[in-house]
Amino acid sequence: CRRTRGQSPWMSKKRVHLYRWILPLCCHGGGFLTSVWLFPNVGNQAPETSENEVWRKDGDKVDLAEQSLLNKIIRRSLVRNRNQVEVLQRDPSSPLYSVKTFEELRLKPELLKGVYNMGFNRPSRIQENALPMMLAQPPQNLIAQSQSGTGKTAAFSLAMLSHVNTANKWTQCLCIVPTYELALQIGQVIEQMGKFCPDVKMAYAIRGNRMERGTKLQEQIVIGTPGTVLDWCTKYRHIDPKKISMFVLDEADVMIATQGHRDQSIRIHRMLTKDCQMLLFSATFEDSVWRFAEQVVPDPNIIRLKREEETLDTIKQFYVLCKEKEDKFTALCDLYGCLTIAQAMIFCHTRKMASWLTTNLIKEGHQVALLSGEMTVEQRAAVIERYRNGKEKVLVTTNVCSRGIDVEQVSLVVNFDLPMDMDGNADNETYLHRIGRTGRFGKRGFAVNMVDSKHSMDIINQIEMHFNRRIKKLDMSNLDEIEFLQS
Numbered sequence: 001c002r003r004t005r006g007q008s009p010w011m012s013k014k015r016v017h018l019y020r021w022i023l024p025l026c027c028h029g030g031g032f033l034t035s036v037w038l039f040p041n042v043g044n045q046a047p048e049t050s051e052n053e054v055w056r057k058d059g060d061k062v063d064l065a066e067q068s069l070l071n072k073i074i075r076r077s078l079v080r081n082r083n084q085v086e087v088l089q090r091d092p093s094s095p096l097y098s099v100k101t102f103e104e105l106r107l108k109p110e111l112l113k114g115v116y117n118m119g120f121n122r123p124s125r126i127q128e129n130a131l132p133m134m135l136a137q138p139p140q141n142l143i144a145q146s147q148s149g150t151g152k153t154a155a156f157s158l159a160m161l162s163h164v165n166t167a168n169k170w171t172q173c174l175c176i177v178p179t180y181e182l183a184l185q186i187g188q189v190i191e192q193m194g195k196f197c198p199d200v201k202m203a204y205a206i207r208g209n210r211m212e213r214g215t216k217l218q219e220q221i222v223i224g225t226p227g228t229v230l231d232w233c234t235k236y237r238h239i240d241p242k243k244i245s246m247f248v249l250d251e252a253d254v255m256i257a258t259q260g261h262r263d264q265s266i267r268i269h270r271m272l273t274k275d276c277q278m279l280l281f282s283a284t285f286e287d288s289v290w291r292f293a294e295q296v297v298p299d300p301n302i303i304r305l306k307r308e309e310e311t312l313d314t315i316k317q318f319y320v321l322c323k324e325k326e327d328k329f330t331a332l333c334d335l336y337g338c339l340t341i342a343q344a345m346i347f348c349h350t351r352k353m354a355s356w357l358t359t360n361l362i363k364e365g366h367q368v369a370l371l372s373g374e375m376t377v378e379q380r381a382a383v384i385e386r387y388r389n390g391k392e393k394v395l396v397t398t399n400v401c402s403r404g405i406d407v408e409q410v411s412l413v414v415n416f417d418l419p420m421d422m423d424g425n426a427d428n429e430t431y432l433h434r435i436g437r438t439g440r441f442g443k444r445g446f447a448v449n450m451v452d453s454k455h456s457m458d459i460i461n462q463i464e465m466h467f468n469r470r471i472k473k474l475d476m477s478n479l480d481e482i483e484f485l486q487s
Contacts (some may be wrong), residue, residue, distance in 0.1 A: 037328035038181040088302040110196035124151035130455040139277035166199035169218040175248040226264035241271035252282035318474040349417035428463035
């Protein structure tokens with residue numbers, strides 16, 4: 001790994017901390033797959049960072065790229081996913097193959113050894129269906145919905161490593177992601193999985209890495225961000241896009257929400273040959289993502305998760321009428337005192353409210369952790385790890401924690417502030433992700449919504465209509481009723 005020279009003023013503490021955290025994971029000993037330019041010679045260039053900060057009025061900002069990175073950090077092993085996988089084949093008459101063991105894939109021995117060395121004993125649910133398609137001959141295109149922790153990165157890393165012809169000293173597999181940090185995360189997986197493949201080389205196409213113009217890369221796998229990859233293919237000609245035979249676009253939903261990345265990705269795609277294998281992955285499949293995927297991936301097989309509303313079957317939903325934040329706090333304390341709660345997660349709209357609530361809960365003697373957007377990704381990961389280990393029983397957070405965190409012991413989710421969109425209407429998707437933090441893995445959970453105005457009550461009614469489920473009123477003065485909830 002090359003050291004960073006001449007750190008510029010934009011080298012924030014967040015990035016420095018990330019480098020310190022990642023460096024021990026990347027610098028392995030021994031002879032195996034090597035990567036180049038892990039840390040860029042940044043000079044005075046501005047960082048290639050995400051600009052897709054979503055503001056919900058005066059609420060805490062949600063940066064999709066940072067949230068994706070956080071999920072990758074905290075999910076170092078596969079999570080238990082009870083979502084069913086739906087497979088739509090390009091050719092419906094073709095037999096549908098899935099595998100239950102990695103041996104069935106007939107991998108090269110050194111790759112199989114790398115897979116087992118990483119601790120994968122059997123394919124995850126997404127890998128069972130995706131890997132046969134990724135490794136098929138002739139190559140098949142794929143659009144797949146998969147969240148962090150389901151083995152998606154390992155799956156396409158295995159596909160790239162299997163695809164490489166080590167006799168050819170040019171770029172054959174290209175993977176683009178929205179940010180520098182996400183590129184490093186994928187690179188780690190490829191390095192670990194390719195540990196016993198010394199002839200396979202990898203490079204990072206990230207801003208600050210410089211080569212002499214016209215110099216051709218000899219690394220068979222390139223991981224990078226769209227702007228730099230586009231420059232390497234056009235301006236500097238380090239990569240011949242006509243020789244790329246596998247193109248992976250990861251975090252598509254984050255990509256299209258990041259300024260400029262969508263158009264850059266399409267320009268890269270247009271330079272590739274028609275027979276190049278296209279693999280696209282996204283955690284969510286909103287209409288905008290579908291339109292982008294259809295533009296980039298022709299004649300695809302499709303793997304998607306069935307809707308997560310199934311989790312509502314194990315969650316009892318209630319609302320509590322309050323007048324102001326002090327009433328909300330009193331109701332919260334009463335609720336916590338009556339219910340047998342393993343761990344609780346409380347969502348606030350702003351950092352200021354989350355800080356106020358945390359301070360007051362600590363005064364009441366509760367073990368509380370606070371999670372909000374001004375913290376670095378590494379600080380957030382540390383808080384979540386402590387919470388997972390039970391060192392704090394209550395997690396107060398803003399929308400930065402609304403999705404992607406699986407803690408089996410969470411039995412209560414409280415919407416101290418109801419989720420709203422920019423227009424003041426119910427944000428149904430955020431509501432689903434918030435209350436989905438409880439009722440995990442088939443266990444029973446409770447979701448309580450604090451209602452402090454007519455507008456809040458309108459939000460509850462909108463949520464009821466959207467999910468076609470009744471949210472019951474909870475009378476906090478009736479302790480018997482509250483205790484009866486757990487029976």
